[in-house]
Amino acid sequence: MIERCFQVLFTLLVCASSSPVATAQVAVRGETVYPMAGPPIKDGLVIIRDGKIVSVGPASTSSVPDGIRVLRGKVVVPGLIDAHSTVGMSGILNYAHDQDQLERSSPIQPELRALDAYNAHEDLVEWVRSFGITTIHTGHAPGELISGQTMIVKTSGNTVEDAVLVETAAVATTLSSSARKKEKGKSPGTRGKMMAMLRAELIKAREYLQKQQHADDEKKPDKSLRLETLGRVLNGETPLLVTADRAQDIASALRIAREFDLKLILDSAAEAYLLIDEIKAANVPVIIHPSMYRAFGDRKNLSFETAAKLLHAGIPIAMQSGYESYVPKARVILFEAGIAAANGLTFEEALGTITIEAAKILGISKTVGSLEVGKDGDVAIFDGDPFEYTTHCIGVVIDGKVVSDTPR
Amino acid sequence: MHRLCLVALVAVAVPTTTTFGQEVPHAIIGARIIPVAGPEIEDGAMLVHHGKILAVGERDRISVPDGAIRIDATGKTLMPGLICTHSHVGGIGGADSSHPIQPDARIFDSINVHNPGFRRVVAGGITTINIMPGSGHLLSGQTIYVKMRPANTIEDKFILNSAGKPMGGIKMANGTNSRRKAPFPGTRAKSASLIRERYIKAQEYKRKTAQADGDPKKIPARDIGLDALVEVLNGTRIVHHHTHRHDDIMTVIRLAREFGFRVVLHHVSEAWKVASEIAQADVPCSVILVDSPGGKLEARGLYFETGAILEKAGVKVAFHTDDWITDSRLFSRMAALGVRAGMSREGAIKSLTIHGAEMLDLGDRIGTLETGKDADFIILSGDLFSVYTKVLETWVEGERVFDRTNPDDYLYAVGGFGAGKDQIPYLCCVRHQEN
Structure with a gap:
């Protein structure tokens, strides 16, 4: 109880300190620093000023300016990135009032913005942040054919506007059993119908784009949020994030990406190991399901080794925490990557799936994902190997602010 | 009649299972041994024969008989098979939705022994599990304690007591778990009242049966549900009680005191709030940890610290997978x-072994590596609590039931195409080649 009170107090203090005034400097010193842009640095030092990294290197070659706070740990890594989550959209309780990740009224609603539903004060945001997660790709969940948009946020900030990095990161699409309607007469009821509806909608959006080019303003189509969103997908401006687990559904996702020349990101992809050549040929990245997802339904054949198999075949991958309808309400991407590290990935490969490689797939590697001069001051500090069950995350810094320093 | 048939079946099943125990002694040599019953042994050896442990100790103090099969475990860790006090593997269905209290339903009448979940159990180094009926009732039926022996029928997995009967407990729940439309309770007070009424009925049934003194005219009509509750009243069937919120935990303790249950508290999200009260009542706890708090409101207070707080308060702690809530392959991860979050390593090891055994009344047979106990053990590649450690082999009563080098076992250990299917029956009962 005392501890909880302390946490609440601490949260209040953090909130109080998050004023828009330029942030003070902070430095992080680690027995090993993994910049994820070059080799690990023994006794490394990261210096952050005004929210940005201004120096990364051996502690012996740079000095800490007087009077600034220095956080210390055994292992220092870039702030972790969860490449696909629903945290902040889905709240900590399994009750309707706390769940905004899926609108069931219609199977195709790309116009739904994650921005309008994200709760920056959601308990789960604080929870995942305390394990070193500083950036999450969150938004509308799998479960409808096109469930809505996703976005990328930092796990800090008082409002979604403070937190947001990318307002529309992807359009979330589901090609799996979960997107089928069980009610008689409702569509899509089959996989064939799912693809038919998706193709028809993309064709409609293409026509919408074409008509917008019309010289005569009178002949331009009425503005449609829905078709504009899909238009950006057709233009390659917004990726189509397709959640598909069975090999046949992954193949469908590749097929539709080919037909419309889309920028595709495969999501979950439990049986991706059956289609390695096809995914590689299509040059498509994969954001793999949580390692510890339950093996049933479309994911009954999932494997701890999928990450290693895909990465070693040359496919860009990131790990995700996914969506959970029951418990745990939020998975912790650090733990999911740890299982991948124990099942065929090297330590740095696994770390890459939740830092720089995730940033590249999400198109945010210019600002986050590695410890490099000029990038955001997002750092996670551990008292040992971050993947070990018994290690603690002992410090988290976002944009140069210490947002957590209680061991967890 | 049914029960007689069952006893007969069991009687047939026992010799078939014991024939798996080795005809030839096996010696596992060179491992770091965690006997749990005593200090760790850096360079140890263990001798097993006919499904039992013959000797455990320093390597040079164990004499290996001529003709014994020697298994080199240098650099590896040897410890007792893990014990999961609360699991739902086997594609089970216990009580139905007709009533909140169904002590007549036996979970073992519903188990598919070919379910792939059992393969994942042994891949996780678990050798004994308590299979519980599912959720949503005040009392959802009889649980069954099973060994992960190769099996064609559930009887092959039974653990028999001295009277030759399969051992199991009874599953109960309170809090919001069983609240729904009538005849289910709508409030916590109603939940307790329904349960008290049923146990009072069982007390009456027990009293009348005793008073009849064998007189068929006076013996009350047979009620198979009350039979099970009488076993609870007699202390021969342990209550395994789902409970999360601190006040619900206290309600269980109150009812246990009233009726003299022997009870294990399961899940106990908020046990940290009443740790000293639980210690005072001398009630053991089987804890579940998931990766974030919440889901249902009553689990909002679930924290990794629960095990540590209970341990410090002097409560006996175990963990459970609640498989499929968490995956049996990752059981040791929970401890x-x-x-x-602050638990002692020693306590955490006990929580996966001997404490679980004691919560199932099996502390004299399993849970430690000691002479005379069942040869249920696992061989690990390293530290039990490291993410990088693999379960290499799992043995039940002297029989190797999981071998990571076997491609068929490996598939279930890591997953992959085909791991979601039921195991192919004949594969499960073919003995692996001995070394």
Whole structure:
């Protein structure tokens, strides 16, 4: 109880300190620093000023300016990135009032913005942040054919506007059993119908784009949020994030990406190991399901080794925490990557799936994902190997602010 | 009649299972041994024969008989098979939705022994599990304690008591778990009242049966549900009680005191709030940890620290998978997270072994590596609490039931195409080639 009170107090203090005034400097010193842009640095030092990294290197070659706070740990890594989550959209309780990740009224609603539903004060945001997660790709969940948009946020900030990095990161699409309607007469009821509806909608959006080019303003189509969103997908401006687990559904996702020349990101992809050549040929990245997802339904054949198999075949991958309808309400991407590290990935490969490689797939590697001069001051500090069950995350810094320093 | 048939079946099943125990002694040599019953042994050896442990100790103090099969475990860790006090593997269905209290339903009448979940159990180093009926009732039926022996029928997995009967407990729940439309309770007070009424009925049934003194005219009509509750009243069937919120935990303790249950508290999200009260009542706890708090409101207070707080208060702690809530392959991870949050390593090891055994009344047979106990053990590649450690082999009563080098076992250990299917029956009962 005392501890909880302390946490609440601490949260209040953090909130109080998050004023828009330029942030003070902070430095992080680690027995090993993994910049994820070059080799690990023994006794490394990261210096952050005004929210940005201004120096990364051996502690012996740079000095800490007087009077600034220095956080210390055994292992220092870039702030972790969860490449696909629903945290902040889905709240900590399994009750309707706390769940905004899926609108069931219609199977195709790309116009739904994650921005309008994200709760920056959601308990789960604080929870995942305390394990070193500083950036999450969150938004509308799998479960409808096109469930809505996703976005990328930092796990800090008082409002979604403070937190947001990318307002529309992807359009979330589901090609799996979960997107089928069980009610008689409702569509899509089959996989064939799912693809038919998706193709028809993309064709409609293409026509919408074409008509917008019309010289005569009178002949331009009425503005449609829905078709504009899909238009950006057709233009390659917004990726189509397709959640598909069975090999046949992954193949469908590749097929539709080919037909419309889309920028595709495969999501979950439990049986991706059956289609390695096809995914590689299509040059498509994969954001793999949580390692510890339950093996049933479309994911009954999932494997701890999928990450290693895909990465070693040359496919860009990131790990995700996914969506959970029951418990745990939020998975912790650090733990999911740890299982991948124990099942065929090297330590740095696994770390890459939740830092720089995730940033590249999400198109945010210019600002986050590695410890490099000029990038955001997002750092996670551990008292040992971050993947070990018994290690603690002992410090988290976002944009140069210490947002957590209680061991967890 | 049914029960007689069952006893007969069991009687047939026992010799078939014991024939798996080795005809030839096996010696596992060179491992770091965690006997749990005593200090760790850096360079140890263990001798097993006919499904039992013959000797455990320093390597040079164990004499290996001529003709014994020697298994080199140098650099590896040897410890007792893990015990999961609460699991739902086997594609089970216990009580139905007709009534909140169904002590007549036996979970073992519903188990598919070919379910792939059992393969994942042994891949996780678990050798004994308590299979419980599912959720949503005040009392959802009889549980069954099973060994992970190769099996064609559930009887092959039974653990028999001295009277030759399969051992199991009874599953109960309170809090919001069983609240729904009538005849289910709508409030916590109603939940307790329904349960008290049923146990009072069982007390009456027990009293009348005793008073009849064998007189068929006076013996009350047979009620198979009350039979099970009488076993609870007699202390021969342990209550395994789902409970989360601190006040619900206290309600269980109150009812246990009233009726003299022997009870294990399961899940106990908020046990940290009433740790000293639980210690005072001398009630053991089987804890579940998941990666974030919440889901249902009553689990909002679930924290990794629960195990540590209970341990410090002097409560006996075990963990459970609640498989499929968490995956049996990752069972030791849960205790490791307990260590992360302050539990002692020693306590965490006990929580996966002997404490679980004691919560199932099996502490004299399993849970430690000691002479005379069942040869249920696992061989690990390293530290039990490291993410990088693999379960290499799992043995039940002297029989190797999981071998990571076997491609068929490996598939279930890591997953992959085909791991979601039921195991192919004949594969399960073919003995692996001996070394």
